[in-house]
Amino acid sequence: MRYMATYDLMETVRNTNQWLGSSALAMGSYPAFAMFPNPALQWMAAWGEVTERTFSRMSMKPDWNIPPFPAADGQDHVVTVEKEIVRDFGDLLHFRVAGRTAKKRKVLLVAPMSGHYATLLRSTVISLLPDCDLYITDWHNARDIPVSAGKFDVEDYTLYLVEFMRHMGPDTHVIAVCQPAPLTLAATAYLAEEDPDAQPRSLTLIGGPVDPDAAPTDVTDFGHRVTMGQLEQSMIQRVGFKHAGVGRKVYPGLLQLASFVSMNGDTHKSAFKDQIARVARGEAHEHDKHNKFYDEYLSVMDMPAEFYLSTVDRIFKNREIAKNEFVVAGKQVDMGKITTVAVKTVEGSADDISAPGQCIAALDLCTGLPDSKKASHLEEGAGHYGIFAGKSWRNNIRPLVLDFIDANDGDPVEKPTKVRKAPKRSKAA
Structure with missing residues (x-):
């Protein structure tokens, strides 16, 4: 009480x-x-x-308000938001463009569950829609989820991503922004071992804390300085009587x-x-x-207490992803199992949330991936928000991400190449 x-x-x-x-x-x-x-x-x-x-x-969920955009046919195309998969803690949304017939890049945009709604990526969505058949994860406000729905921690988050990727199919390209970068990497590794045919073709990780200790910030220092007991006592509350999730533990x-x-x-x-x-x-x-x-x-949402606490404990304090020791549903996930999915990391030199070095650590974890399928980009002068929205994203990063997707849009399965035999040399030679 x-x-x-x-x-x-x-x-x-x-x-x-x-x-x-x-x-x-x-x-x-x-x-x-x-x-x-x-x-x-x-x-x-x-x-x-x-x-x-x-x-x-502060108490409102913003609307998407995606404006129509002009296409090559000279017509304005209206965008509607449809629920592809509905789950207790989050949905998979599809931005359907009316009248578009040409096949576009199939992209899953993984939004963070870090206090703001997925609409925080509205400008990112608008910039990608003309060139992509776009889907996004839409996480729910925990105060609206009844206690009967159960818990939701980092493992559940990862399994949600696994389900969404399976649903979308192997011709998908995934872009994870900020907080979900390490868990999206883990979900891909999980599929690599459990269901290889469902793996996406490429994975772009933008400003995420894959290895928080690679470049300490105020965020990582706070995670090490405060004990889990202190964190639970000071940050976690139960939803009040006004909401459907009454009694659920949340980080408000x-x-x-x-x-x-x-x-x-x-x-x-x-x-x-x-x-x-x-x-x-x-x-x-x-x-x-x-x-x-x-x-x-200012539009903020409550985060499930289990998700917040397990993120701090397992991702930041114990660095389970960084040490390749992450466990999902009782099974250890090995990032080295990723062998066909192209991986690109994007960082901003002025990012004070996920500093340069934290995200690119993902490439070292993918020990089974050839260097030809690894890429990275450091955007000079860009802060955390700038690497997925604003001028830096529009002018520099977005074109690079689309080029990376196009370069890896073929069959990701490595086929054995025929070895050509050298011609026999004549005795006279």
Whole structure:
């Protein structure tokens, strides 16, 4: 009950701030006050508008809002989001493009379960859709999942990926962004031994902590500094009575958001002060740069406690993936079994979440993979977000990833080559 009360208290604080912002906006915009112009009322309304929007976004799952895009036929093609596979903790979504007949690259985009919804990759999705038949993992908010659905940890996550890859077939190319990179590598290795014909043709790992100790950051230092007992006591709560997952242990989204914001507190403080000033001056609008970023950034989801704790314990503290000792469903997964799937890693030189060196470690683990099927790219000046969204992704990384997919789009099975015999030399020679 104590942890449920804490969860409900956090939600009450969020709801109260949303109400205060809405009230300030209504009072500052009261028509009768317009007869007596007062800058203080404008600032009250501006503060209220920004505050109400900010705290309301924390409890909302954003829509995909994928715009139609023009194709080679000169027509705008509408994109619909369809559920391909529905599971308790996450679905496999398919972005179906109306009227498209030409075969495109079949790509599975693995979204992180790290506090934000899969819509965090909206810009990545939009950039890939013209060139790919695109699928994505859509993880659910743990507070909406009944306790009767059971647990969900790193092994369950890996098995979900195995199921999704099997469903999509061997002509699939997988792109894993950030947190799921090591588990996607493990899922591929699992298939390599259990169901080789279901392996994807290529695997692109973007900014993921395959070996967190390869290049320590504040994130990895925190993982080593705090004990699992301390982590469970300070971070884990039970979902309150308002939600379908009442009683489920979670790492609350609001608590995660507080951690995100504290990492760059001064930057966020300045951003919101500037936005209030722009609203007061009438310079802000619904889809300005601030709102586009924070509408997504502030939308957080609860993470299953088992997943969060097992990630810290097994991926960061014990480095089971990095040491090739990861176990799934009682069976040790050997990354060396990957022999036909081409693997590419992408890192950003200014990434302070998964620093350069953490992701490229995947290539050393793939001991059974020939060098011709390994590739890596380090994007100079790019931070964590920039390597899968923004200018660095659009201009440099995306074209390289598509080229890598095309280069490995044939039959991945290595066929024996015929050895040509050298011609016999004549005796005269």
